[in-house]
Amino acid sequence: MPSTLAALLFLGLSLSQRTGTREHESFLRSPRVWAEKTLSKPVIWAxxxxxxxxxxLVTIWCQGSHEAAEYQLHFEGGLSASKRPKSPGTVNRVNFPIPTMTSQTAGQYRCFYRSGELWSQPSDPLDLVVTGLYDTPTLSVHPRPEVTSGEKVTFHCRLETATSTFFLLKEGSSSRPQRRYGNIQAEFPMGPVSTAHRGAYRCFGSYNKHAWSFPSEPVELRVQGDAGDTSFAPTEHTSSDHWDSCMLTTEAQFQEGPVLRDHNAQNLLRIGLVFLVLVALVWLLVEGWLHRKKPQERASRPSSQECRRFRAQRALEK
Incomplete structure (x- = not known):
């Protein structure tokens, strides 16, 4: 039994080591780490x-690998702050608070992290916008705020202070804001609308993409659907430029990078192998105990021939 147990333990450790070696070799062959000498990019959000x-107050978060030893935040292409995680190996994110949002702190942010001597790729850009710098625009919807599914509507955003850029956002929606240009007014056509377009809308005026006006008063769009209306996705015309998509970096977009996924898979596999070895050890111990118990029971139980001889001897003595 000891030789069998030793063989099982050796097999489990050998498989674990072989698996870890294969994953390590695969990680080194990754073009991102080996060829470019960098790590996978972190995730940034506000x-x-x-x-x-x-x-x-606004807080910028940067999430990288559990092996990250240092994080850097860059603002408009230059180093803004550096921070080390409080518990390296267990925490894979840090935060950079901005106590007071101003036009000087609004702009584009990226973050990096370091593991050992390697630095990660830059995160996607986060465009931080400050609002409440200018007058308040007015928002209206035409032909009316209550329409039937299938109709078309147009939002009108107006700001008298010669704003050149306007943004329209739907409250509580993760869809990207629409952007239009105009002198003192911009139009946002939308439709054919469905019940998915229901909700409150606000607009902003802007002199640049990081400094916006106060928000307009909300305008509620009410869409009356019919029995055959199964539309769920808005069909409004939206800007497809890179800035709009990067602005909407949110916590809902967190995803573990390939380094974290590989690390977790390796740990799970090793835990599984250790569990199998422990099960085999318990089984061998139980089997050995049962084998030892049977001879003891046989030795303690007198044979039938001895019983008959004992009875006969007692009868003759009587």
């Missing part, structure tokens, strides 16, 4: 939102 009223 809380409570990428749009922050002037003077309010």
């Amino acid at each position: 809380q409570p939102s990428f749009m922050i009223p002037k003077g309010k």
